[in-house]
Amino acid sequence: MPDIHQSVPKIDAKEKISGRMTYVADMRYDDMLYAKTVRSSQAHARIRSVRVPTLPEGYHVVDHRDIPGKNVVKMIFDDWPVFASDTVHHVGEPIMLVVGPDKRIVQTLVDAIVIDYEPLNPTFSMTDSVVNYHYDKGDPASAFKAADTTVAYDYETGYQEQAYIEPQGFIGTYDDERIHLIGSIQAPYYVKNAVIDTMACDPDAIRVVQATVGGAFGGKEEFPSLMGCQLAVALNKIKRPIKLIYEREEDMDVTTKRHPSKTRIEGAIKEGRITALRIHIGIDGGAFIGLSGVVLSRAIIAATSAYTVDNLDVSGDVYKTNTVPNGAFRGFGAPQMIYAVEMFFHHVAKHLNVDVHDFRLKHLAKQGNHTSTSGLFRDPILMPEMIERACAMSDYHTKRKAYANPEVYKGIGMSWFLHGCGFTGSGEAEHIKAKIKLEKLPDGLVYLRVAAVDMGQGAKTTLMKVAAKTLDLPLERIRYENPDTDLVPDSGPTVASRTAMVVGGLVARAATKLKKTWIDDEHQVIHEQYVQPDYVRWNQDTFTGDAYPAYSWGVNVVEVEVDKTTLEVEVKHIWSTYDVGQSLDDNIVLGQADGGTAQGVAYGYLEVMRHREGKLLHKNMTDYVIPTAVDMAKTTTELYNNPFALGPYGAKGAGELTLVGGAPAVALAIEMAIGKRVHAIPATPEYLMEVLHHAND
Amino acid sequence: MPTINFTLNGKPVSLNTDPTRRFLDVLREELTLTGPKEGCGEGECGACAVLIDGHITNSCILPLGNVSGREVMTIEGYRETKRYRVLEEAYIAEGAVQCGICIPGMIIASESLLAHNPHPTDDDIRIGLSGNLCRCTGYNMIVRAVKRAATRGKGLW
Numbered sequence: 001m002p003d004i005h006q007s008v009p010k011i012d013a014k015e016k017i018s019g020r021m022t023y024v025a026d027m028r029y030d031d032m033l034y035a036k037t038v039r040s041s042q043a044h045a046r047i048r049s050v051r052v053p054t055l056p057e058g059y060h061v062v063d064h065r066d067i068p069g070k071n072v073v074k075m076i077f078d079d080w081p082v083f084a085s086d087t088v089h090h091v092g093e094p095i096m097l098v099v100g101p102d103k104r105i106v107q108t109l110v111d112a113i114v115i116d117y118e119p120l121n122p123t124f125s126m127t128d129s130v131v132n133y134h135y136d137k138g139d140p141a142s143a144f145k146a147a148d149t150t151v152a153y154d155y156e157t158g159y160q161e162q163a164y165i166e167p168q169g170f171i172g173t174y175d176d177e178r179i180h181l182i183g184s185i186q187a188p189y190y191v192k193n194a195v196i197d198t199m200a201c202d203p204d205a206i207r208v209v210q211a212t213v214g215g216a217f218g219g220k221e222e223f224p225s226l227m228g229c230q231l232a233v234a235l236n237k238i239k240r241p242i243k244l245i246y247e248r249e250e251d252m253d254v255t256t257k258r259h260p261s262k263t264r265i266e267g268a269i270k271e272g273r274i275t276a277l278r279i280h281i282g283i284d285g286g287a288f289i290g291l292s293g294v295v296l297s298r299a300i301i302a303a304t305s306a307y308t309v310d311n312l313d314v315s316g317d318v319y320k321t322n323t324v325p326n327g328a329f330r331g332f333g334a335p336q337m338i339y340a341v342e343m344f345f346h347h348v349a350k351h352l353n354v355d356v357h358d359f360r361l362k363h364l365a366k367q368g369n370h371t372s373t374s375g376l377f378r379d380p381i382l383m384p385e386m387i388e389r390a391c392a393m394s395d396y397h398t399k400r401k402a403y404a405n406p407e408v409y410k411g412i413g414m415s416w417f418l419h420g421c422g423f424t425g426s427g428e429a430e431h432i433k434a435k436i437k438l439e440k441l442p443d444g445l446v447y448l449r450v451a452a453v454d455m456g457q458g459a460k461t462t463l464m465k466v467a468a469k470t471l472d473l474p475l476e477r478i479r480y481e482n483p484d485t486d487l488v489p490d491s492g493p494t495v496a497s498r499t500a501m502v503v504g505g506l507v508a509r510a511a512t513k514l515k516k517t518w519i520d521d522e523h524q525v526i527h528e529q530y531v532q533p534d535y536v537r538w539n540q541d542t543f544t545g546d547a548y549p550a551y552s553w554g555v556n557v558v559e560v561e562v563d564k565t566t567l568e569v570e571v572k573h574i575w576s577t578y579d580v581g582q583s584l585d586d587n588i589v590l591g592q593a594d595g596g597t598a599q600g601v602a603y604g605y606l607e608v609m610r611h612r613e614g615k616l617l618h619k620n621m622t623d624y625v626i627p628t629a630v631d632m633a634k635t636t637t638e639l640y641n642n643p644f645a646l647g648p649y650g651a652k653g654a655g656e657l658t659l660v661g662g663a664p665a666v667a668l669a670i671e672m673a674i675g676k677r678v679h680a681i682p683a684t685p686e687y688l689m690e691v692l693h694h695a696n697d
Numbered sequence: 698m699p700t701i702n703f704t705l706n707g708k709p710v711s712l713n714t715d716p717t718r719r720f721l722d723v724l725r726e727e728l729t730l731t732g733p734k735e736g737c738g739e740g741e742c743g744a745c746a747v748l749i750d751g752h753i754t755n756s757c758i759l760p761l762g763n764v765s766g767r768e769v770m771t772i773e774g775y776r777e778t779k780r781y782r783v784l785e786e787a788y789i790a791e792g793a794v795q796c797g798i799c800i801p802g803m804i805i806a807s808e809s810l811l812a813h814n815p816h817p818t819d820d821d822i823r824i825g826l827s828g829n830l831c832r833c834t835g836y837n838m839i840v841r842a843v844k845r846a847a848t849r850g851k852g853l854w
Binding site for chain 2: 009014016019021025163164166167213214216217458587591594596597620621622626630634635
């Protein structure tokens, strides 16, 4: 087999192009019923009564009274009900399912159900903290005391919707006392474990199978556990196949999104350097905590992004509000923080009237430095050459001089960033404990038994390449089917840029073992389990130590032109350099780079979602604008080779890294174009108008 | 119920069903052609695109009655053509496919574009594909795939 980075045709491309690939919405059973969800119209209220019209024969309602086990969806923080019982906490909260054979009649019944509410006081402001984390590095108090000057700025970010093109969905059957769920999901075992708790049943009674996923981006990490639990309750009651597929508006209205955030950064400056930072980030968790605490962890750990600052006082809160719960989205808290930090470094340099580029370079993290959480950057950091290359490709220095004149309404912005690969802190070692199995059949075919989901990012192709190369077999001899919890061990959810590095690492190890013990014509099974490297130490109580076993690094340069009259932003070109360790397939990594950067840049200037009194105002593809082929700029991307000893062939994480730098790069470009500081994203024309007319500098 | 007659992937079809039904539902449920996908249900994303008399049309906002007497081609029919094979090769070679849910629609959009403009510029391609949303790829690899198909499929369009 050629070098691992050389691209091969993606294993599932033909089926997808030809329309033969089966997604969950394409599946059906002969005696199948359809389910629709009855939802709260209120942001916060007590349910006085629910009036259900007389149901035609064959139609059913399913609610909290049908739940055999716990009325809570098992996540990290278990506070999210499967169905509301007496109180609703956000508009769109599920109250019951209506199930029956004719979709249109089901919808008529949903519309005919009358719920009488006693309104309660809703909260929409970020005031009610439900999770608070804090950590220090060095001695921030002394550094602030010794400072020549201090500077403080505030930053805000809005919602971002994953906007996968395939809405969420499940289909389920009930056979022989077993519940079988097939869904568009990122984490088969999250769904299975949640359903076990809700059904209070034997683990063997639940089988979860991943259907081909039509995009996820974090949106199908924890939310499907809620749908899976609801459908399991319905299957248990009705015992017929049921399909639960969201339409676009419902999906956008009720599924988790990227947390809106507010960040305040205060810097202590001495002799032209930032000697300490005091940072607080608040994220809007919505009505239930779910994964928000973990999102907050990643956000606060990203506090210094690609820089080293010796003294830190970092804290954060998850605030509960009566709005749709927020959750996982590619980047997972890091995009909010890295946006704020990148803007802050620029704003401080401007304040000090020093060259921004030189000022940033002085603070750039180096191998051997301590991370934000006092861990160690052990591995080589290629950022100096990656930055130089990105500057050369984009002609950054010439352009930034030319565009310094605000009359030209052009700008170029650059972001530097890192992304911790894998679960934060002790997650991999203590919570996930990933297991995989390699199964060789007598005919010589090798099956990867992993729970990792290919949601378009190419997990199948890359992990199969790792196995094939290690076993020295052609790719055709390797098999990787969509995970089925009856067949695969729990190798963890497909999240946190962990699949290539962690699951791929286990595949490489198992394949090495299989190769050594290979016996022709025999059935052989190799088991592997994740073992945390000895040197990775993490204290979850104090947030100190190595938060991640490895870091991927990146540089984005974005050039924009802003219309003088309308203040519309046109992105002209995006240049990037990335260090993802070793690319396992160049086309796949470059595809992640293009797609991630598109989402990251659009997060900075294009994608707007707001709510009024808890009701989302942008809940379809017309109102919530994502980039089209015309909006998306051309990209030039180069990958740097910097193999990580413990990744398969040196691979680190790639999926999220490519998103986290987009927003600050485009915001800084816009800032240059209009000659005023940008403190909030998305930097829409309306926002820029305000900045131009009201801001002081 | 009136009878609706049309040609589907080269074969005549007669249906006795409500002419106001969404054509996408008729294709997917009645005729079990699941190549066209539902992404938004409001004509914004293009995942449900089909060719009607050679023009790209979003089947999710099209009443069945409107296809009466017309020639409909879905991905299931188009994939049997030589042009399809050129596009398929190009999409694979350029790494243009990620989750894949938008791709049958993108292929239909690519065909509609190339049929009307066999030598498109990059800007032509971007405009030609702008009715089809993709959230995975950032489009550049898809644009390159269409360009490659235009070059390699000389004479086919």
